[in-house]
Amino acid sequence: MFAKNHQVPILKRYTADLHIHTTLSPCADLDMGPVNIIRKVRSLGIGIIAIADHHAVANIPAVMEHAGSAPPLVIPGIEVQTKEEVHLLCLFPDFPTLNDFAVLIRSKLPPFRNRAALFGEQVVVNAKEEILYFEEMLLxxxxxxxxxxxxxxxxxxxGLLIPSHVDRPAYSLLANLGFLPPGLDVDALEIARPENLANLLTAHSALRGTTFITSSDAHFLRQMDTHYVTVFYLAEPSFEEVKLALGGKEGRKALIERRA
Ligand SMILES: [Zn+2]
Ligand SMILES: [Zn+2]
Incomplete structure (x- = not known):
């Protein structure tokens, strides 16, 4: 009996930024629309992005539409703040699946109205960056x-579960809980400043062997100019390949590198 396929696919290198906010996040700049984001991502040669606003997903179809079939691959996501005030990046294979999750998340948000003067506007736009409406629920x-x-x-x-900016002193899994709960099925941990990784692993030796990624967590376009990037080696840019890489499976891998 012959094994089906022993050929290792040719893997290509893709840089990624899996944590980008849009104008829908009240704390994000009004320049963070689909046209600007995609233009900036392309100018940086980034092949894979994820959009992850706070508790909302309404701008993702516009970003996906604007990117079209050309790079970057746009992975739909959301950033959730749990009752422990821990930020989690949750990424999904397609928009309908994300949207189903987002309906649940929204139902668990306290029903406060946004006060734009205090928190910022929460703007929903189309693929041409025309304003469609203002989200009124505080996100x-x-x-x-x-x-x-x-x-x-x-x-x-x-979905993929990636606790956000675990090296930050607030809104992070390691700061708020003190450790990665045993049995929590994370696909990777996001580190805001990869310079902190060695110290983090000294303080949390149980995390050795965990996959780390870094992202811009950009709320402003210029924040996408990061010193470090996550690099994926994949057969093709797809959600399934990213998942394999985060798991270190089938030769796929995810690494943090200094931006060239
Ligand atoms: Zn966050
Ligand atoms: Zn964020």
């Missing part, structure tokens, strides 16, 4: 769900 704050709950709901839908 920042914690949802009434635990880290464990959000993880389960993400995984149930085939």
């Amino acid at each position: 920042v704050g914690s949802v009434a769900m635990s880290v464990e709950n959000v993880a389960l709901e993400t995984k149930m839908r085939g």
Whole structure:
């Protein structure tokens, strides 16, 4: 009996930024629309991005539409703040799956109205960056769900779970819980400043062997000019390949490199 396919596919190198906010996040700049984001991403040679606003997804179709079939691959995502005030990046294989998750997340947000003068406008746009409407529900704050709950709901839908900026002193898994809960099924941990990685691994030796990525967490276009980038080696740019790479499976891999 012959094994089906022993050929290792040719892997290509893609730089990625899996954590970008849009005008829908109240704290993000009004320049963070689809046209500007995609232009900036292309100028940086980034092949894969994820859009992840706070508790909302309404700008993602416009970014996907504007990118079209040309690079970058746009992975739909959302950034959730759990009741422990931990930020989690949840990425999904397609928009309908993300949207299903986002409906649940929204139902767990406290029903406060946004005060734009205080928090910033929450702007929903189309692919040409024309304003469609202003989201009125305040999108920042914690949802009434635990880290464990959000993880389960993400995984149930085939999503990727990546705790955000774990090296930051606030809104991070390691700062708020003190450790990576055993059994929490993370695909990777995001580090805001890869310069901190050695110290982080000294303080949390249990994290050795965990996949780390870095992202811009950009709320302003210029924040995408990061010193470090995540690099993926994939057979093709797709959600499934990114998932394999984060798991270090089938030769695929994810690394943090200094930007050339
Ligand atoms: Zn965050
Ligand atoms: Zn963020």
